[in-house]
Amino acid sequence: xxxxxxxxxxxxxxxxxxxxxDKSISHRxxxxxxxxxxxxxxxxxxxxxxxxxxxxxxxxxxxRINGPDAGRVLVHxxxxxxxxxxxxxxxxxxxxxxxxxxxxxLAGQRFGSTLSGDESLSRRPMRRVSEPLxxxxxxxxxxxxxxxxxxxxxxxxxxxxxLMPVASAQVKSAVLLAGLYAQGETSVTxxxxxxxxxxxxxxxxxxxxxxxxxxVTLRGGQRLRAARIDVPADISSAAFFLVAAxxxxxxxLVLEHVGMNPTRTGVIDILRLMGADIEVLEPREVGGxxxxxxxxxxxxxxxxxxxxxxxxxxxxxxxxxxxxxACAAGRTVVTGAGExxxxxxxRIATMADGLLALGVxxxxxxxxxxxxGVGGAQPAFGAATIESHGDHRIAMAFAVxxxxxxxxxxxxxxxxxATSFPGFVALARAxxxxxxxxxx
Ligand code: S3P
Numbered sequence: 001x002x003x004x005x006x007x008x009x010x011x012x013x014x015x016x017x018x019x020x021x022d023k024s025i026s027h028r029x030x031x032x033x034x035x036x037x038x039x040x041x042x043x044x045x046x047x048x049x050x051x052x053x054x055x056x057x058x059x060x061x062x063x064r065i066n067g068p069d070a071g072r073v074l075v076h077x078x079x080x081x082x083x084x085x086x087x088x089x090x091x092x093x094x095x096x097x098x099x100x101x102x103x104x105x106l107a108g109q110r111f112g113s114t115l116s117g118d119e120s121l122s123r124r125p126m127r128r129v130s131e132p133l134x135x136x137x138x139x140x141x142x143x144x145x146x147x148x149x150x151x152x153x154x155x156x157x158x159x160x161x162x163l164m165p166v167a168s169a170q171v172k173s174a175v176l177l178a179g180l181y182a183q184g185e186t187s188v189t190x191x192x193x194x195x196x197x198x199x200x201x202x203x204x205x206x207x208x209x210x211x212x213x214x215x216v217t218l219r220g221g222q223r224l225r226a227a228r229i230d231v232p233a234d235i236s237s238a239a240f241f242l243v244a245a246x247x248x249x250x251x252x253l254v255l256e257h258v259g260m261n262p263t264r265t266g267v268i269d270i271l272r273l274m275g276a277d278i279e280v281l282e283p284r285e286v287g288g289x290x291x292x293x294x295x296x297x298x299x300x301x302x303x304x305x306x307x308x309x310x311x312x313x314x315x316x317x318x319x320x321x322x323x324x325x326a327c328a329a330g331r332t333v334v335t336g337a338g339e340x341x342x343x344x345x346x347r348i349a350t351m352a353d354g355l356l357a358l359g360v361x362x363x364x365x366x367x368x369x370x371x372x373g374v375g376g377a378q379p380a381f382g383a384a385t386i387e388s389h390g391d392h393r394i395a396m397a398f399a400v401x402x403x404x405x406x407x408x409x410x411x412x413x414x415x416x417x418a419t420s421f422p423g424f425v426a427l428a429r430a431x432x433x434x435x436x437x438x439x440x
Contacts, residue, residue, distance in 0.1 A: 005395060005411040005425070007402035008434030009379070012250040012298070017431055019238050021046035021071060021231035022259045023420050024169070024197050025289065027054045027097045029229045031105060031177070032205050033075030034063040035083070038226030042073040044257075045231055049419040050095035057102060060086045077226050080180070085111035089148070092117045094344065094392075094419045097170055099147060100129045101198075104174030106151050107138035108181025116148040120344050120390060120416075129174045132162045136178055136186070159184035159220060166339065167312040169194035169263075172216070176202070182220040189215040192312045195263040197289075201229070204288045230287040232259035237421045238294065239267045239317040240396045244433065245296040246276045247327040248403040249377050252297045253431060254281070260290040266313030268294075270321060274301045274328055303330035303373050311336045316343075319397035322351045322369060326360045327404050329375025334368035344416070345391035354398055357384040358405070383407025392416045396424060399435055412440060 026046040031054065033040030045051065047068045055065055055073070062084030067073035078084075092098040092115055099115050103126070106113050116122070127145040134140055136159070139152035159182045162175050172188045176198055179186025191214075199216055202209055205224040210217045238255045245251035260283065268278055281293040301324060311334070314321065318340055325332035340347040352364035358381040361372035374380045381401050388395040388411050395414040402409045414437065417424050428435050 002439055003414050003437050004440035005399050005414050006436050006438055007399050007409045007411070009402055009405040009407055011403055011432045011434050012248045013241065013245045013253045013432040014251065015431055016254040016256060017241070017427055018256040019233045019241070019427065020048065020421060020423065022234040023048065023050055023236065024097060024195055025201070025229070025231045025259070026051040027095070027101065028197055028201050029073070029231065030054045030058055030065070030075060031101060032201055032224060033077055033226065034058045034061070035080050035105070036077035036205050036224035036226045037079045038077050040075040040077055040226045040229065042075065042229045042231060044071045045073045046234065047071065048422050049093055050098065053091065053093035053095045054098045057090045057092065057098065060088070060090055080223055083109055086113055089114045089116050092121060094118050094121055094416055096121060096124055099149065100126070100170035101173050101177060103129050103133060103140065103149060103151065104177035107133045107136070107140065107154060107178045108157050110153050112152045114148055114150050122147045125342055128166055128168060128171050132160060132171070132175050133178055136160045136182055138178065157182035159186040161187045163189050164191060167192040167194050169198070173198040176216070176218060179218050179220055180207070180222060185217055185219050187215055187217040192309065193263055194312050195261065197261065200288045228287065232286060232289055232291045233257045234420070235259050235264050235267065236316045240320050240400050241431065242267065242271060242276070242278060242294065242296050243320045243324045244400045244403055246271060246299055246301060247324060249298050255294045255296070257291055258294050260292045263313060266310040267317035267321065269310055270306055270314055271324065273304050274324060275299050276301060300375070301328035302375070303328045303332040303371070305333045308336045315339055316393060319347055319351055319393045320400055322355065322362070322371060323397050323401045325371040326355060326362065326373050326401070327380040328373035330373060332371045332373060335365070336367055338367035343391070345389040345394060347391065347394065350389050350391060350394050351397070354386040354394065357386060358382050358401065358409070379404055379406040381405040381409070383409060385410040385412065388413050390416050392419050392421065396421065399428065399433065403433065
């Protein structure tokens with residue numbers, strides 16, 4: 001990884017833009033399309049490195065996939081038992097979602113497989129997935145608790161009634177996917193609501209699934225029928241612009257066709273509690289997922305105690321929410337967000353280090369952060385060089401901070417921005433951010 005962002009201070013955001021497709025939904029469209037009967041047509045697919053990793057894994061499992069071509073993908077489904085043994089190791093790159101959901105799906109196959117990932121993914125915890133799968137009868141081995149993951153052919157899986165200890169959509173999804181291959185019923189109960197794209201999309205592929213409060217149940221042995229999937233713009237990518245336009249005086253920006261699944265909109269709720277001016281325009285439903293255009297105008301933000309129930313619903317947006325907090329008047333306190341420590345980087349430590357380097361009064365805690373924001377329209381950040389530790393969301397969050405900096409911000413190791421947001425630099429420049437990418 002060699003490139004850096006150089007972002008000039010100041011600016012305001014204007015116009016209309018559509019950020020790339022939702023990463024969570026893109027991964028799932030390939031996975032469910034692959035094990036369905038028939039041809040699944042996807043539009044709005046995220047052409048980012050993470051979703052491409054998933055695509056390549058399924059090609060290695062014998063699935064014919066056309067595209068991506070301007071967001072269009074055709075998945076020639078092979079049916080529940082049509083995947084072929086892979087010739088080599090299945091490389092998930094930087095994508096935790098790919099690896100964890102694949103563990104669930106591959107645990108029920110009649111062939112063995114090995115999953116690997118890049119340096120960051122190789123540090124991430126996998127026991128949270130392997131434990132329930134092993135309880136279902138899967139044969140999974142990891143070196144310690146981290147990748148690579150070796151899966152031996154299972155004789156048979158049995159359903160489980162799983163009380164999930166961490167609020168994780170990836171763990172929930174892995175267990176449900178394994179449940180499709182298991183005897184009897186599989187249930188997952190979550191400690192707090194997490195994104196429900198797997199459940200919604202399974203429904204769209206014809207799987208019967210029951211939700212009762214925090215518990216979701218499916219019966220094994222069901223078949224999936226091919227579907228048409230329209231992937232909305234990723235609210236997690238839109239979040240950088242929601243914060244950017246909120247903190248840059250004079251901004252007025254419309255974000256088009258943003259996914260508004262209620263398990264993903266915590267970032268809007270949190271920003272509104274801080275005083276943000278976000279208008280939801282033309283709410284509609286597209287292929288089982290709510291979608292809307294969002295108009296965001298600059299506003300005077302103030303610090304808040306982030307409500308605990310919103311944390312899991314905004315988990316990927318905290319890097320940029322910390323930037324918003326540094327601009328807001330008064331103190332912002334985030335607790336109950338310990339999961340941030342096991343994302344693509346330790347996002348509590350990485351953000352606290354970067355914010356301190358920019359002169360922000362930020363204090364990392366075990367499960368969150370306390371930030372004293374400056375308020376008003378004066379610069380909230382100094383000039384500095386920031387280490388992103390190869391984490392896409394950290395890199396983009398600090399790029400947004402430059403809008404309220406007193407001098408240029410340089411962000412190192414930004415190549416992984418392409419995992420979730422290909423074209424970020426061009427889109428951000430067009431909207432008014434003084435950003436450039438340089439080899440460094
Ligand atoms: C994801 C779930 C979230 C999120 C990740 C994508 C998914 O992780 O952080 O970026 O697509 O299921 P959890 O498994 O911690 O919920």
